[in-house]
Amino acid sequence: MENKLYLTPKQEKVLNFIRKRVGERLPPTIREIGEELGFKSTGTVRDYLRILMQKGLVRRMNNKSRAIELTERASFNKIPIIGTIMAGKPNLAYEEIQGYVDSDDLFLGRLGFDDVFALRVKGDSMVDAGILDGDIAIIKKRPDACNNDIVAALLDNNEVTLKRLRSKSGKFHLEAANANYPPIFEEFKVIGKLITVIRKY
Amino acid sequence: MENKLYLTPKQEKVLNFIRKRVGERLPPTIREIGEELGFKSTGTVRDYLRILMQKGLVRRMNNKSRAIELTERASFNKIPIIGTIMAGKPNLAYEEIQGYVDSDDLFLGRLGFDDVFALRVKGDSMVDAGILDGDIAIIKKRPDACNNDIVAALLDNNEVTLKRLRSKSGKFHLEAANANYPPIFEEFKVIGKLITVIRKY
DNA sequence: TGACATGCCACACAAATGTGTGGTATATTC
DNA sequence: GAATATACCACACATTTGTGTGGCATGTCA
Numbered sequence A, B: 001m002e003n004k005l006y007l008t009p010k011q012e013k014v015l016n017f018i019r020k021r022v023g024e025r026l027p028p029t030i031r032e033i034g035e036e037l038g039f040k041s042t043g044t045v046r047d048y049l050r051i052l053m054q055k056g057l058v059r060r061m062n063n064k065s066r067a068i069e070l071t072e073r074a075s076f077n078k079i080p081i082i083g084t085i086m087a088g089k090p091n092l093a094y095e096e097i098q099g100y101v102d103s104d105d106l107f108l109g110r111l112g113f114d115d116v117f118a119l120r121v122k123g124d125s126m127v128d129a130g131i132l133d134g135d136i137a138i139i140k141k142r143p144d145a146c147n148n149d150i151v152a153a154l155l156d157n158n159e160v161t162l163k164r165l166r167s168k169s170g171k172f173h174l175e176a177a178n179a180n181y182p183p184i185f186e187e188f189k190v191i192g193k194l195i196t197v198i199r200k201y
Numbered sequence C: 001t002g003a004c005a006t007g008c009c010a011c012a013c014a015a016a017t018g019t020g021t022g023g024t025a026t027a028t029t030c
Numbered sequence D: 001g002a003a004t005a006t007a008c009c010a011c012a013c014a015t016t017t018g019t020g021t022g023g024c025a026t027g028t029c030a
Helices: A009-023 A031-038 A042-054 B009-023 B031-035 B044-056
Strands: A058-060 A069-070 A079-083 A097-102 A117-118 A136-141 A149-156 A162-170 A171-175 A187-198 B058-060 B069-070 B078-082 B096-102 B116-120 B136-141 B150-155 B160-168 B172-174 B188-200
Touching: A009 A031, A031 A042, A042 B009, A042 B058, A097 B058, A136 A162, B009 B031, B009 B044, B009 B069, B031 B044, B096 B116, B160 B188
Parallel strands: A079 A117, B078 B116
Antiparallel strands: A058 A069, A079 A097, A117 A136, A136 A187, A149 A162, A149 A187, A162 A171, A187 B188, B058 B069, B078 B096, B116 B136, B136 B188, B150 B160, B150 B188, B160 B172
């Protein structure tokens, strides 16, 4: 499975419109796509759909109205659960995806695939914040993380950890929510901010 | 809004088929419903849809293919957030529903409307179990709740509370997960078992 | 008995929707 | 220049799909 996936701006607009409509519970017709995107011919839209099918983002059924389905790869409603994050890579590596969490409006708001990911929590360093081993943490990338926010941070050893961000005399460090763990003053990079926790029994 | 809602068996079958198809991401056409249910006339299906619309379970758009939408009341994917549960009522009173949580397969499995509901957690009596004030607790009704399970229980004063179920010398009682709260030995009824916790920041 | 609701079907028709062929213009590559 | 890809449009046509009218049983209620 290739990870890199080039979409022209127009192709992306078509895909996003389909995503939007699917999210609203009724996939669009070919003509509805054309109207939205300003295409005057149904043939044009069909060309785009063919491209999106070839790129593995969309599935269709013949002769059925609105029968456009997003593949897992293209769906807004599935956000990846990733294990470790490779250092230096701005984008998540697909190999690290352990599975998918099916999100939905009410849980996450409508956030793009690119902005959100999930982490399975390991260890008990955040128990005092009500975050337990095995919980799923939904993280919003590159946010306005500020003092006292719980963040996912990338440490020097390429490990990702969930900790509380603290600032002391102008300098940031990380704090666990468990007296057994000392604060972390070493180098780190904030990846994103915790927005949701999900725990299944 | 009436709470009681009588559906004939056939009406229910039609509704359930629509639910199934909507869950599979593409609402059915009139003819597809007819085929599935054995109706040979599109007129028959339209009659049923008209009934379901009148009962407030379904919305439609004119002249649009597959434009059948389930109302909140009929949707499988919305499970109610309830406040208090009226004592003695086997079914949840609609008046007590404070809102809806949008569930989905991956979070809950495909469970019927009747089997699952959600509670917003109040207070800090379960903090040591990682359940905080304001969390949403997803509860499965009438399960095989057993020792050490966290359950939603109905107390004598008609309050619902989330506690850990304990048995001691053959008798059950409830325990908080917070040293500041004493165990509860008074009369109670287990309503359901905690299966998921969701917290939004 | 008459009036009415329920529960179906047949069928014609119109509107929406997908399919297919062929075309134009522009840019890139060899 | 020729070949190829991108990015569209115009239509005609077939199929799917929704709409509407009318009809026929069966049962209930007064």
